[in-house]
Amino acid sequence: MLAAIRTLGKARHIPIVLICTEACATNVPMSPTDSPAPRISDLARAGPPVADYLQGLNDEQRAAVEATEGPVLVLAGAGTGKTRVLTTRLAHLLATGKARPWELLAVTFTNKAAREMRERIGGVIGAQAEGLRWLGTFHAIAAQILRRHAELVGLKSNYTILDVDDQERLLKQVLEAENIDAKRWTAKHLGGLIDQWKNRGWTPDRLPPQEGAHFANNRGQALYRLYQERLRVLNACDFGDLLLHNITLFTSQPDVLAEFHDRFRYILVDEYQDTNVAQYLWLRLLAQKRQNLCCVGDDDQSIYGWRGAEVDNILRFERDFPGSKVIRLERNYRSTSHILAAASGLISANKDRLGKTLWTEAQGGEKVIVRGVWDGEAESRLVADEVERARKGGTECEPRKYRDMAILVRASFQMRAFEERFVILQIPYTVVGGPRFFERAEIRDAHAYLRLIQSPDDDLAFERIVNTPKRGIGDATVQKLLQLGRARRISATAAAEALVRTDELAARTRTSLSNFLRDLDRWRTLAERVTHDRLLETVLEESGYTDALRLDKTPTAQTRLENLKELVNAMGEFDSLQAYLEHVSLVMDLDRDGGDDRVQIMTLHAAKGLEFPLVFLPGWEEGVFPSQRSLDEKGEKGLEEERRLAYVGITRARQEARISFAANRQVYGRWTSQLPSRFVDELPLAHVEAASETGYYGGGPGMQQHGSRWDETPSFGAGYSSPGWRRAQARDYHGGHPGRQQVIEGEGRLMAVSEPSVGSDFTRGERVFHVKFGYGVIQAIEGNKLTVAFDKAGEKKVIDSFVEKT
DNA sequence: CGTGCTCACCTTTTT
DNA sequence: GGTGAGCACG
Numbered sequence: 044m045l046a047a048i049r050t051l052g053k054a055r056h057i058p059i060v061l062i063c064t065e066a067c068a069t070n071v072p073m074s075p076t077d078s079p080a081p082r083i084s085d086l087a088r089a090g091p092p093v094a095d096y097l098q099g100l101n102d103e104q105r106a107a108v109e110a111t112e113g114p115v116l117v118l119a120g121a122g123t124g125k126t127r128v129l130t131t132r133l134a135h136l137l138a139t140g141k142a143r144p145w146e147l148l149a150v151t152f153t154n155k156a157a158r159e160m161r162e163r164i165g166g167v168i169g170a171q172a173e174g175l176r177w178l179g180t181f182h183a184i185a186a187q188i189l190r191r192h193a194e195l196v197g198l199k200s201n202y203t204i205l206d207v208d209d210q211e212r213l214l215k216q217v218l219e220a221e222n223i224d225a226k227r228w229t230a231k232h233l234g235g236l237i238d239q240w241k242n243r244g245w246t247p248d249r250l251p252p253q254e255g256a257h258f259a260n261n262r263g264q265a266l267y268r269l270y271q272e273r274l275r276v277l278n279a280c281d282f283g284d285l286l287l288h289n290i291t292l293f294t295s296q297p298d299v300l301a302e303f304h305d306r307f308r309y310i311l312v313d314e315y316q317d318t319n320v321a322q323y324l325w326l327r328l329l330a331q332k333r334q335n336l337c338c339v340g341d342d343d344q345s346i347y348g349w350r351g352a353e354v355d356n357i358l359r360f361e362r363d364f365p366g367s368k369v370i371r372l373e374r375n376y377r378s379t380s381h382i383l384a385a386a387s388g389l390i391s392a393n394k395d396r397l398g399k400t401l402w403t404e405a406q407g408g409e410k411v412i413v414r415g416v417w418d419g420e421a422e423s424r425l426v427a428d429e430v431e432r433a434r435k436g437g438t439e440c441e442p443r444k445y446r447d448m449a450i451l452v453r454a455s456f457q458m459r460a461f462e463e464r465f466v467i468l469q470i471p472y473t474v475v476g477g478p479r480f481f482e483r484a485e486i487r488d489a490h491a492y493l494r495l496i497q498s499p500d501d502d503l504a505f506e507r508i509v510n511t512p513k514r515g516i517g518d519a520t521v522q523k524l525l526q527l528g529r530a531r532r533i534s535a536t537a538a539a540e541a542l543v544r545t546d547e548l549a550a551r552t553r554t555s556l557s558n559f560l561r562d563l564d565r566w567r568t569l570a571e572r573v574t575h576d577r578l579l580e581t582v583l584e585e586s587g588y589t590d591a592l593r594l595d596k597t598p599t600a601q602t603r604l605e606n607l608k609e610l611v612n613a614m615g616e617f618d619s620l621q622a623y624l625e626h627v628s629l630v631m632d633l634d635r636d637g638g639d640d641r642v643q644i645m646t647l648h649a650a651k652g653l654e655f656p657l658v659f660l661p662g663w664e665e666g667v668f669p670s671q672r673s674l675d676e677k678g679e680k681g682l683e684e685e686r687r688l689a690y691v692g693i694t695r696a697r698q699e700a701r702i703s704f705a706a707n708r709q710v711y712g713r714w715t716s717q718l719p720s721r722f723v724d725e726l727p728l729a730h731v732e733a734a735s736e737t738g739y740y741g742g743g744p745g746m747q748q749h750g751s752r753w754d755e756t757p758s759f760g761a762g763y764s765s766p767g768w769r770r771a772q773a774r775d776y777h778g779g780h781p782g783r784q785q786v787i788e789g790e791g792r793l794m795a796v797s798e799p800s801v802g803s804d805f806t807r808g809e810r811v812f813h814v815k816f817g818y819g820v821i822q823a824i825e826g827n828k829l830t831v832a833f834d835k836a837g838e839k840k841v842i843d844s845f846v847e848k849t
Numbered sequence: 850c851g852t853g854c855t856c857a858c859c860t861t862t863t864t
Numbered sequence: 865g866g867t868g869a870g871c872a873c874g
Contacts, residue, residue: 153863182864204864226870282864317863350862454860476862517850552850629864648861670860688861711859712865 096134096167100127107370108132110337111141111309114330114364116357117339120401121386121694122377122654129313129339130164133175136309137168144174148307148329150181152314154629156652157183160313177307181322183629185285189292192299196288201621203279203494204628208487209503210234210281216525217269221262228259237267241283242319242351244290247271277502286321293328304332315340315360319351327363336364342397343390344691346648348677348684354395375401377654379408381730382700386693388727393683410732411693411700413663413723418707419457423464425703426450426659430470430642433657445471449643449655451692453668457661458644465642475645485592485603486610490627492582493575496566497620500534509539512591515555520548536563562586575620576611583607647688650695658696663689663704664717689722702726 097105104124107117108131119125133149136142151157157179165172177184186204193200205213214230214237236258240250247268255263274280280288293300310330312318315338318326330336338360345354361367375383383403390396416422436442450461458474465472488511491504506525510516528538542548543557562585570578583589589607592600617623643655662668669685677684693700704719 180864186864206864285864347862349860456859513851515850519850646861672860684861709865 096131096138100124100131101374103370103372103374104128104131107339107372108135110368110370111136111139112335114334114360114367115337116315116360116367116369117337117372118369118397118399119339119341119372120375120399121341121344121691122375123372123401124374124376125313125339125341125372126159126163128372129311130160130167132311132337133160133164134167137171142308144171145176146306146308147175147177147311148184148309149175149178149311150184150313150326151178152180152317154180154183156180156313180629181325182282182285185289185325186625186629188303189280189285189288192292192296193288195296195299196291197275198280198288199278201278203277203498203501204285204625205274205279205281205503206487206628207234209279212503212506213273213277214266214270217266217273218259220529221266221269223259223262223266233258233263233266233270236263237270238281238283239351240267241281241287242321244287244321244324246287246291277500279503283321286325290321290324290328293325300328301332303329308333309335310337312336312338313340316342316345316354316357317347317352318356320353320356321351323353323356330364334364334366341399342395343393343399343687344651346651346684346688346691348680349673358395358397369397371399373399373401375403377697378403378405378694379698380406381408381410382693382696382698385411385700385726385730386690388730389693389722389725390686390690392725393686395680395683409699410730411702411726412732413702413726414704415719416703416705418705419460419662419709420464422661422703422705423460426461426661426701427464427468427470429659429701430465431468443657445640445642447656448659449645449650449653449657449695450659450661451645451647451650451695453647453662453670453688455646457667461644461661470642471640472642472644473639475643476649483603483606485607488588489579489583489607489610490624492566492586492588493579493620493624495536495563496570496578496582497624499536499563499567502528502535505535505539508586509535509556509559512587514559514587516552516559520552520556523547536560570620574615575617575623576614578620579614580611647692651691654695654697656697657699658692658701660689660692660700660702661704662708663702663720663723664708665720666717667708668720669722686722686725689720 097108100108101124104127107115107119107128111132117125117128119128129149133147136147137144149160151160161172161175161178164175164178177187179187189196189198189202190200193202211230211234214233215225218225218228218230218233236254240254245251245254247264250264250267252264255261255265255267257263259266274284293303307329310326312326317340326336326338338357340357342354342357345352345357348354356363361369378386380403383401387401414425416425430445430448433440433443433448434445450458452458452461455476462472462474464470488508491501491507494501494504495508502525506521509521509524524535524538524542527533527542528535531538531541533541539556539560543553543560546553548556566578566582566585569581573581589604592604592607614623617626665671668689669682673681673685675681693702702723704723705717708715708717
């Protein structure tokens with residue numbers, strides 16, 4: 044949780060919160076370093092030569108930095124120094140006096156990217172980086188713009204930004220009010236649709252008729268409209284709205300747009316391949332006049348199509364912005380030539396691409412290793428063993444740190460096998476991604492309390508906490524309140540206040556409800572006197588929230604309490620409650636501590652933008668990767684996106700990439716047979732080493748194909764078939780299988796042969812142990828006996844069936 | 850109104 | 865196989 048504090052602290056420097064002042068409403072530049080502060084061109088004159096920051100750039104990078112005028116597309120391949128180019132370009136614009144910090148619009152997708160850019164540019168231009176007020180995510184910048192002109196789209200400038208959870212509950216209310224079977228047509232489904240529509244820039248009015256046809260008997264559009272109306276009443280926005288309202292604003296108010304045309308002299312966009320239609324429209328509107336738009340991206344790394352990203356945006360750039368320059372960054376500084384060639388060979392199978400030829404001076408290195416293994420467990424054993432081996436180092440290779448290794452999976456369900464194995468072997472790891480701090484129930488509850496204190500009209504917050512912790516106000520009562528509120532066009536709080544004065548409620552319910560209302564009033568008064576972190580502490584105490592958690596003896600309750608403590612601390616970093624709330628609604632990402640020395644386990648999506656010396660790419664099986672669902676839903680387009688994902692995976696590796704696929708895999712508890720991914724076959728042979736089994740693993744995986752490059756593998760009874768793969772269930776192999784060997788290293792450690800195997804041999808030093816069945820942690824080794832804690836299906840027992848073999 | 854049980858679900862994820 | 869949501873029951 045330390046990470047939470049750290050990130051929040053860091054993120055403070057991002058001027059997400061814009062307090063609207065006179066100065067900012069006019070064209071007068073404002074920034075913390077404004078007026079007497081020297082311009083960078085002045086600084087440059089006094090200090091080191093201006094061109095300093097350009098040193099060390101190669102020709103193509105330099106071209107990308109110096110092409111300042113007009114539309115520019117920088118096609119930056121993986122590992123070609125994209126961030127460097129971005130930051131240097133900004134520095135260049137400032138140093139040459141073409142723009143002042145507040146006249147630059149620099150957009151990223153994630154807070155992390157924005158933060159990184161800000162930090163790195165700070166390293167180049169120093170304090171001036173603080174003046175980059177318009178460096179941020181699409182959403183953060185759109186939110187700033189909207190705050191200033193909210194009235195023009197029917198909102199107040201203090202509108203709240205709803206998260207998905209609120210959004211879903213609101214939609215549920217809309218569905219209920221419209222008497223739509225919420226089981227058949229879920230709020231989640233509708234939410235997804237609306238999100239897609241917003242991503243494409245469609246307001247309810249402009250929604251193509253057939254789009255709404257498939258939901259609730261052609262009522263999609265009407266529901267969308269109702270939802271938007273509800274949002275307006277609540278003075279709220281969802282994420283999609285931020286952009287959409289901006290677009291509406293720009294198209295309907297030419298003078299507002301003109302103001303921003305004046306303001307933004309140069310526009311810079313990172314990860315352009317991930318932009319959706321709405322973002323594209325937004326950019327096009329803003330860039331319309333000056334045309335100084337520089338988009339940086341890589342069509343081969345577009346992996347967010349399912350979220351509305353349009354690779355087309357980048358493919359069409361030259362057509363959309365006539366007279367544009369296209370600059371390719373093709374020199375790769377990250378990976379060895381084998382890795383680069385393997386990845387390039389794979390991606391060349393895609394049709395929809397602009398094409399690049401990456402090259403590197405780092406020749407040689409290891410080929411990409413591809414292996415077939417027996418099943419998912421074998422795969423995790425293999426990876427874990429190699430992690431340990433890499434960690435120890437050897438005659439040919441230097442020992443690696445855990446943190447230099449990453450396991451990149453297609454889907455998070457694949458992570459579990461590795462986690463289990465790593466726990467057994469006590470290999471430190473972190474799962475990057477995971478559940479987010481701000482999405483945890485207790486954090487949301489706390490936020491709801493604060494929101495309700497701040498704005499009594501916030502019905503969604505009211506609904507969330509009116510009975511949390513339980514105070515005897517049940518669902519029926521809550522529904523009654525909401526209905527009354529809707530009928531009278533008042534807030535739920537107001538409805539509650541009215542209702543406790545009547546005798547419509549049961550006495551007990553009435554008492555607790557009026558107590559709750561009284562508490563709220565008290566907290567509102569308190570809010571004026573104490574700091575917001577202190578306020579939250581009091582509220583959590585007095586509402587009984589913390590007490591309820593303390594009574595709960597489950598371990599989760601414990602962590603929840605800690606999270607809340609963490610939250611109170613983090614809040615202290617902000618100047619006001621308003622500032623804090625704005626921050627959490629837009630900045631939901633937290634850095635997972637990369638500082639510790641741990642193996643990193645994450646999805647391929649989460650790995651974008653990262654790099655590791657050694658990368659494991661497990662689960663390359665048809666249906667898993669490429670994902671069957673992707674193929675079914677999106678066909679050829681889906682396949683190409685999956686292939687780009689594979690490309691992203693391989694290009695994360697600096698020195699070694701190891702791909703694996705399993706013959707058998709358990710999916711949702713069912714055994715399934717797998718074929719190797721087509722991507723395996725698409726890898727160029729010259730850069731790949733096929734090693735089906737290595738080291739201790741005696742058993743053959745049964746993945747042999749007659750006449751192929753895999754067929755040198757020894758195998759037991761697999762029986763080759765041609766031309767297809769022989770597929771056999773794990774159970775086929777019980778007899779005659781020599782089992783797996785593993786070095787036993789000592790008590791308290793180890794060990795497990797988790798696949799069904801009749802007999803397995805283990806060696807420890809000179810001695811060989813034979814085990815009838817395995818799974819467990821060694822408790823003791825005494826003479827010929829091993830005592831093992833056996834843990835499966837929740838039961839723990841100690842067995843001692845290990846017999847030393849002579 | 851709160852609790853226990855059954856049943857459907859089950860990529861990728863940011864803001 | 866695990867989980868969360870929704871429903872029936874006490």
